[in-house]
Amino acid sequence: VASQKTTPEIIVFLDGDYSDYPEELTKIIEPIINQDMDMVIGARDKKLRESGSMTVPQIFGNWLATSLMKLFFGAKFTDLGPFRAIKYKKLLELNMQDKTYGWTVEMQLKAIKKRFSYTEVPVRYKKRIGVSKVSGTIKGAIFAGVKILSWIFKYSFA
Template sequence: MKNKIIVIIPAYNEEASIVKVIAAIPEIVSEVIVVNNNSTDGTETAAKEAGATVLNEPKRGYGHACLKGMEYLSRLEEKPDIVVFLDGDYSDYPEELTSIVAPILEQDMALVIGARVPELREKGSMTFPQRFGNVLATFLMRVFFGSRFTDLGPFRAIQYNKLLALNMEDKTYGWTVEMQLKALRKRYRYVEVPVHYRNRIGISKVSGTLKGAIFAGIKILSWIFKYSLKK
């Protein structure tokens, strides 16, 4: 039986990159959903012209955009088997999606994280706050939960039914770590797949600003300590 794969791309002011992202997504994907997160540029028009389904989420925040995409999936008559989350800034390599979903298709993994390993990262593609935050967050997850995660990378795939069972709720920067923490608590089978990572097109709305980096760090750590107290 052919598995239905849908991609969700949160996008805020990604007019310069979104067409490249959509064009590089493999044909095994049934539908590409771009969630226009209150952009002030031509992201919406560019994504539509590139063939994506475009949803509009006026509430700013990565989690808000992802939840909007999930709301759309819930209304589909034929639900997907696998959902892939991918950034719209062209820092990920969308063509590596086949490697991301392979452990789900071949080994029945519940969750696959695209790990931005140093040897596959373009110089300058991850800022110091990003690198430090990843090291600290994954270290704490290892200490508190015995996890094997090394990255909070946004390029990831998850079985749709498993995603629903997580009852995702974070509206902003904590979406990725929330998913990983809840997957750990539910003892989902997971794996990381090394992926390439390049300098994004445009300026990051999170790591590119001091305010964004601080808020993201606080949100990520708050999720980790919240779940550590539930043990």
């Protein structure tokens, strides 16, 4: 087993359901490279979203979560978009725990708490392939909402 002698500088996340545009990766990492940002969120801009690519519960939940993050933490996020980039060393500092619905909000909340620099860049978003375990079912939408809100309230009163 070969050991890895070098580590990456930037880690990029995107959904594997064909909803993100991988060719926009350069837009996502550009603020890290040129402005020394710690983290960049690909914001699924309404003008760039394919009609029907986000469900009403997704749009509302996203708005609610980012509004609460603004209220409690002064965050400037408009999206919990999964297409994102972060400096590798900063990602390790976050000590991420959530392996399900709450990972996006956990990352953003921990970055705020650690005073990481961040920005958003508008990205396109299209209808996914297949049915989402999260937004495609009532159960998934409820679990995701509860998980996201629990992370926000956990950090609000910590």
